[in-house]
Amino acid sequence: MDRYIELWVESLPQLLLAAAQVTIPLTIIAFVLSLVIGLFSTAARNLGRFNPLNWLATTYVWFFRGTPLLVQLFLVFYGLPRVGITLDTWSAAIIALSLNTGAYVAETFRSAYASIPRGQFEAARTLNFTRAQTLRHVVIPQATRIALPPLGNDLIDLVKGTSLVSVISMVDLFQSGKQVAARTFEPLAMYLEVAAIYLVIFTLLSIGQQYLEKRTSRYVRTANA
Template sequence: MLDFTLVQKYIPFLIKASWVTLEISILSILIGLILGLVIVLMKISSIKPLSLFADFYIWVLRGTPMLVQLFLVYFGLPQLGIELSPFLASLIALGMNAGAYMAEIFRGGIQSIPKGQMEAALSLGMDYPTIMRRIILPQAFRVSIPGIGNESITLLKDSSLASLVTVSELMMTSQRFASSNYAFIEFYITAAIFYLIMTTLLTFVLRRIESKLAVAD
């Protein structure tokens, strides 16, 4: 028989672990947004080495499992003399992976902007960086919000992989308590509820942002 009363006294610890999950997720999303913007600008650049590097980066990061990337950062870098804490290694791996997906989301947003706007701005004497900063990117960002939201939710769930490098986030904490109490179903269902609450809240925030930035037809 299932006994969820076993979980009750551990709820404060699960809440604390959920904050760690949120911290990793939010910081990774921010890293992914910044890195994705840099990568997409490199990708659409007329400078060939930059665009080739961006293509290679996206190809590798999207084409390999995030778990492999995480293990390379956490277990591989020490072989090169670079030792990172589990939290920092998870943050770097998740952020780099998100950057590749964000870059493609931004690319789709940029390509959705009519080319006539770029031509009109050039005819008015504006330079390329100014056009991108003041005209193209603001519109592309609005268009990209749904894709950014989906990637953010995916990243929040994928943050559970950090448990494999001993980060005391929600999944690892739930697993530890489940093992010590022999109540795997109860603790894993509770963890799933916590993840569902966090993804629901994130979805709500992103939809509010999308509605604020929406442009009436």
């Protein structure tokens, strides 16, 4: 056990550096882009059944939700060079992670929008709200509260999904742990430490998610109110 503790203390700076330089920035960039992609995809899917943008957005969501992230990473990093598009590891990882998470975010936005009762829109029309006013004062506040829990889950899944970028030679938290394990011949100790760091990130995100849910639900009346 003393050997494990010594290894954990010795390798912790390297693992935290990998998390700070790769895992966390990659997560933030990909999640912000996925929100934009999800928003545009949701808008496109509400343009009408026979609109080409609707078909494109629907096909995009179908493909990226129906195929593994690992396959998507290989397609972007190893497959695109076959058609003349060569990307560095950061660009390939950001594109694959953003497109993958964006498909799930699009479904989150779509379900949140669909869950708002039609009567809310009719009430807005009786008040002579424009479409923009209806979105701002009626749709977005309610949809945001509904979408927060699944969006938090999408973010947590994205953090864990970044561990797959090691297959395209990015030295993230997981790959850094693999390197230390290969050098010290102590895979159990190192992967336990990597798992512990992921658990810390997960716990912090969960606390933040719960805080945001409480903040956005402050003015929601309960059934007994």
